[in-house]
Amino acid sequence: MKRFGILRSSKLPLRLILIVPFVLQTFAAVSLVGYLSFRNGQKAVNDLADQLTSKVNGLVEQHLNTYLATPHQVNQVNLAAIKLGMLNLQDYDLASCYFWKQMRVFNIGYISFANPKGEFIGVERLDNGHLLINEVSEKRTIGKLYVYSTDNEGNRNQLTAIKDYNPLLEAWYTDAVKMGRPVWSQIYQWEDKPEIFSISSSYPLYDNSQNIVGVISVDLLLTQISDFLKNLKFGKQGKVFILERSGFIVASSTNESPYNVIDGKAHRLSVFNSQSHTIKGIADYLQKKFGSFQKIQDTQQFTLQIKGARQFVKVTPWQDKLGLDWLVIVIVPETDFMAEINANSHTTILLCVGALIGATILGIYTSRWIAQPILHLTQASSAIAAGNLEQTVEISGVKELSILSQSFNQMAGQLNDFFTALERTNQELEQRVELRTKELKTAKELADAANQAKSEFLANMSHELRTPLNGILGYAQILQRDINASTEQQNAVKVIYHCGSHLLMLINDVLDIAKIESQKLDLYPNIFNFNDFFLGIYDMCRIKAEQKDIIFSYQISKDIPTAIHADEKRLRQVLLNLLGNAIKFTDDGEVKFSVDVINPDLLAIDNHQGEQLSTSKIRFQIEDTGVGISLEQLQKIFLPFEQVGDSFRKAEGTGLGLAISCQIVEMMGSKIHVESHYGKGSKFWFDLDLPKVADYVSSEVPHLDKCSNHIIRYKGTQKTILVVDDISDNRAVIVNLLKQVGFGVIEAPNGKEGISKAQEYQPDLIITDLGMPIMNGVQMTQDLRSQPEFAQTVIIASSASVFSLNRKESLAAGCNDFLPKPVQAEELFAQLKSYLKLDWVYEDIKIPQQISSENKEDIVFPPATELVNLYQAAKAGYVMGIQEEVNRIQKLDNEYVTFTNKILNLIEDFEDEAIVEMLKPYLA
Numbered sequence: 029m030k031r032f033g034i035l036r037s038s039k040l041p042l043r044l045i046l047i048v049p050f051v052l053q054t055f056a057a058v059s060l061v062g063y064l065s066f067r068n069g070q071k072a073v074n075d076l077a078d079q080l081t082s083k084v085n086g087l088v089e090q091h092l093n094t095y096l097a098t099p100h101q102v103n104q105v106n107l108a109a110i111k112l113g114m115l116n117l118q119d120y121d122l123a124s125c126y127f128w129k130q131m132r133v134f135n136i137g138y139i140s141f142a143n144p145k146g147e148f149i150g151v152e153r154l155d156n157g158h159l160l161i162n163e164v165s166e167k168r169t170i171g172k173l174y175v176y177s178t179d180n181e182g183n184r185n186q187l188t189a190i191k192d193y194n195p196l197l198e199a200w201y202t203d204a205v206k207m208g209r210p211v212w213s214q215i216y217q218w219e220d221k222p223e224i225f226s227i228s229s230s231y232p233l234y235d236n237s238q239n240i241v242g243v244i245s246v247d248l249l250l251t252q253i254s255d256f257l258k259n260l261k262f263g264k265q266g267k268v269f270i271l272e273r274s275g276f277i278v279a280s281s282t283n284e285s286p287y288n289v290i291d292g293k294a295h296r297l298s299v300f301n302s303q304s305h306t307i308k309g310i311a312d313y314l315q316k317k318f319g320s321f322q323k324i325q326d327t328q329q330f331t332l333q334i335k336g337a338r339q340f341v342k343v344t345p346w347q348d349k350l351g352l353d354w355l356v357i358v359i360v361p362e363t364d365f366m367a368e369i370n371a372n373s374h375t376t377i378l379l380c381v382g383a384l385i386g387a388t389i390l391g392i393y394t395s396r397w398i399a400q401p402i403l404h405l406t407q408a409s410s411a412i413a414a415g416n417l418e419q420t421v422e423i424s425g426v427k428e429l430s431i432l433s434q435s436f437n438q439m440a441g442q443l444n445d446f447f448t449a450l451e452r453t454n455q456e457l458e459q460r461v462e463l464r465t466k467e468l469k470t471a472k473e474l475a476d477a478a479n480q481a482k483s484e485f486l487a488n489m490s491h492e493l494r495t496p497l498n499g500i501l502g503y504a505q506i507l508q509r510d511i512n513a514s515t516e517q518q519n520a521v522k523v524i525y526h527c528g529s530h531l532l533m534l535i536n537d538v539l540d541i542a543k544i545e546s547q548k549l550d551l552y553p554n555i556f557n558f559n560d561f562f563l564g565i566y567d568m569c570r571i572k573a574e575q576k577d578i579i580f581s582y583q584i585s586k587d588i589p590t591a592i593h594a595d596e597k598r599l600r601q602v603l604l605n606l607l608g609n610a611i612k613f614t615d616d617g618e619v620k621f622s623v624d625v626i627n628p629d630l631l632a633i634d635n636h637q638g639e640q641l642s643t644s645k646i647r648f649q650i651e652d653t654g655v656g657i658s659l660e661q662l663q664k665i666f667l668p669f670e671q672v673g674d675s676f677r678k679a680e681g682t683g684l685g686l687a688i689s690c691q692i693v694e695m696m697g698s699k700i701h702v703e704s705h706y707g708k709g710s711k712f713w714f715d716l717d718l719p720k721v722a723d724y725v726s727s728e729v730p731h732l733d734k735c736s737n738h739i740i741r742y743k744g745t746q747k748t749i750l751v752v753d754d755i756s757d758n759r760a761v762i763v764n765l766l767k768q769v770g771f772g773v774i775e776a777p778n779g780k781e782g783i784s785k786a787q788e789y790q791p792d793l794i795i796t797d798l799g800m801p802i803m804n805g806v807q808m809t810q811d812l813r814s815q816p817e818f819a820q821t822v823i824i825a826s827s828a829s830v831f832s833l834n835r836k837e838s839l840a841a842g843c844n845d846f847l848p849k850p851v852q853a854e855e856l857f858a859q860l861k862s863y864l865k866l867d868w869v870y871e872d873i874k875i876p877q878q879i880s881s882e883n884k885e886d887i888v889f890p891p892a893t894e895l896v897n898l899y900q901a902a903k904a905g906y907v908m909g910i911q912e913e914v915n916r917i918q919k920l921d922n923e924y925v926t927f928t929n930k931i932l933n934l935i936e937d938f939e940d941e942a943i944v945e946m947l948k949p950y951l952a
């Protein structure tokens with residue numbers, strides 16, 4: 029599946045992303061256009077300035093060429109006229125008239141002639157345009173200039189002035205004489221009008237002998253060139269000026285005079301002294317660049333920064349054939365053009381700013397237009413994520429966003445439906461769970477009540493069954509003690525006792541299972557002699573094994589602790605169950621019982637009384653060569669009421685033994701292991717960590733050979749025992765048992781009477797029932813314990829209610845021990861011995877010969893006709909019927925005694941199935 033990652037680092041808002049690039053783009057585009065247009069403008073300005081300066085320069089050059097050619101032309105005309113004799117320069121009137129006429133034609137300042145004698149004739153143009161005739165002649169006075177005004181025909185009007193004047197001192201004359209050829213004079217001031225600067229074109233005149241005859245000259249007024257320059261209109265501040273190579277200004281378009289008046293005398297103005305910063309700046313620049321103006325040979329074109337303003341400058345050398353060598357300098361300030369360009373630039377910048385603002389506003393609106401719906405979508409999806417599913421977004425305008433909003437609404441709707449359905453399902457589920465919980469609760473209450481009822485039923489049943497059993501077993505035990513009874517009677521009592529015991533065993537097993545199921549089975553550890561414990565077990569099993577004619581081997585490690593702390597009764601129950609099964613399911617071979625110490629010293633454990641007991645790990649193992657258990661059967665054998673294998677063996681058990689044993693071993697912290705091979709035998713084992721008791725003083729345990737049946741009395745003085753029980757049969761059992769061995773017995777039917785009897789007789793020991801009318805055993809015990817005289821008296825509770833609660837209650841009330849009903853003489857005598865420190869005296873008896881060794885071959889069977897009733901009774905499990913048949917057969921013939929004894933033995937062990945199997949072959 030493809031996963032789409034989200035760039036968590038970019039947290040820029042959408043509007044910014046939309047606006048910024050848009051604005052930047054617009055800004056960049058506008059700026060670029062502005063810049064390019066500015067650059068283009070500048071380039072255009074440069075081109076324009078070039079063109080303008082070139083054009084102005086051309087005009088100036090053209091004007092100079094034309095203007096400065098005029099004097100030569102006039103001179104040459106006059107020279108030709110003289111040579112042709114058309115002009116007589118001796119005739120001053122004619123000459124002045126001739127010159128006057130020429131002055132009217134040509135725009136020139138002066139036409140004159142002077143001869144070496146100092147005579148002079150010339151026509152002068154005044155500023156107002158009038159022409160004057162000036163004359164120095166020998167006729168009048170050499171050195172005196174006579175000035176005449178003229179009429180319209182060039183005739184002298186009147187003498188207006190007589191001035192001192194020597195033409196031979198004038199530059200126009202001297203230069204031409206000196207050079208001996210036509211020349212331009214230097215720029216000079218008029219002697220009589222020093223403010224007028226002019227330049228003269230002078231031609232020396234020679235006679236045939238090359239003697240100087242005189243000089244003719246035409247003057248040009250430099251102001252006329254300046255006027256021309258001033259009239260050249262180009263740009264607002266464009267300037268043009270003409271320089272001599274010496275640096276003196278010839279003419280200028282500025283208003284500055286090309287001369288300075290110092291002490292009333294006019295001096296030509298050097299360009300370096302010009303008042304115009306621009307002109308002076310350019311002169312300085314050229315001077316600096318070329319060293320002197322003389323060195324500028326070619327046209328120079330450049331721009332110059334003067335006082336912050338850029339100037340386009342064109343410098344062009346101008347020469348003519350007669351030696352004039354000037355520089356024409358045209359200046360155009362950039363501002364003339366740039367004003368427009370700058371104005372344009374300002375407009376461009378304003379337009380840029382305007383466009384930028386416009387673009388930004390447009391961007392903001394556009395981005396809002398796009399971002400607003402997306403924002404709505406975002407808010408709606410956040411709300412959905414927060415659990416608010418009722419969301420719709422309406423977007424119109426942008427097609428794609430509108431489609432997106434529709435899809436979103438659809439999705440939100442589906443989600444809403446889904447969650448609503450989910451919630452409904454949840455609610456339904458909750459309701460169902462609630463209902464089920466209620467049902468379960470009710471069921472549990474019912475089950476608890478049923479369990480309680482079951483427990484109560486079992487307790488009551490157990491109590492009710494035990495009470496009559498107490499009588500049956502009690503009296504059977506009493507009768508067994510009757511040594512005068514016949515064998516037949518003894519056998520009958522035995523049967524009663526075994527029937528009762530078997531019933532008791534069943535009751536106990538069912539009770540144990542009930543306790544296990546309701547987790548009320550408790551362990552009551554006590555300290556006991558381990559070896560004696562095994563001896564007791566051995567004795568019980570040996571007899572059974574002998575009866576079945578199988579070997580019972582017994583191997584107890586010599587390392588086992590002398591005494592241990594454990595629940596002796598339960599451990600015995602487990603071992604007897606396993607050994608009983610092994611013997612029961614083995615017909616040939618042997619049953620092996622071994623006890624080994626696996627680990628002698630384990631970590632110390634607390635025995636709940638603050639003592640630290642070190643423990644031994646001990647393995648109990650029971651191995652047989654019996655029928656074995658199949659793999660399938662192995663799965664079931666630990667389950668309650670499960671019996672597997674041959675049906676005739678099932679009758680011998682309840683199917684509870686292993687289930688109970690298994691639980692007990694688990695409570696002791698271990699597990700029963702089993703290994704079995706079908707048809708070959710089985711092995712059961714378990715390991716227990718058993719606390720060792722170091723300083724244990726062994727007490728004598730009644731041996732089966734010396735069982736309670738054979739106790740006849742005890743040593744020492746007579747002891748008095750008070751028996752408190754509301755049921756007289758129960759009392760009678762105990763009273764009989766006690767009296768037989770010599771105790772003094774007092775009886776009481778309830779606790780209240782028990783107390784008064786106790787006070788009256790001060791018994792050595794009290795045996796009391798628990799449930800009694802008027803005052804129960806617990807109350808009585810508490811009452812007695814509160815009296816100092818009974819604080820130490822041994823009180824044994826005896827009850828058919830054998831649940832741990834009764835036991836605990838009685839012990840808590842102050843009882844020393846608990847004796848379950850039906851009372852077992854064995855147990856009763858053991859407790860009496862222990863608490864009263866008794867020494868029993870036994871009857872001397874012979875152990876009767878066992879019949880177990882008898883073989884089938886030795887048994888004489890009655891004929892089949894005699895066996896039919898017996899077979900039927902055995903098949904029905906009808907013990908009394910079997911008993912009757914046995915008695916009848918016994919009487920038929922003495923040779924059937926082994927047969928009847930064998931049947932009686934089998935009845936004792938409730939092996940009615942075995943009887944059936946035994947008889948089957950003889951009935952065919």
Ligand code: ADP
Nearest residue numbers: 609610613665671672673681682683684685686
């Ligand atoms: P039961 O009272 O029938 O002996 P248990 O719980 O003691 O009940 O045993 C359950 C079943 O396990 C027995 O009925 C028997 O089939 C099988 N079983 C137990 N021990 C052995 C053994 N040593 N050999 C063969 N089968 C056994």
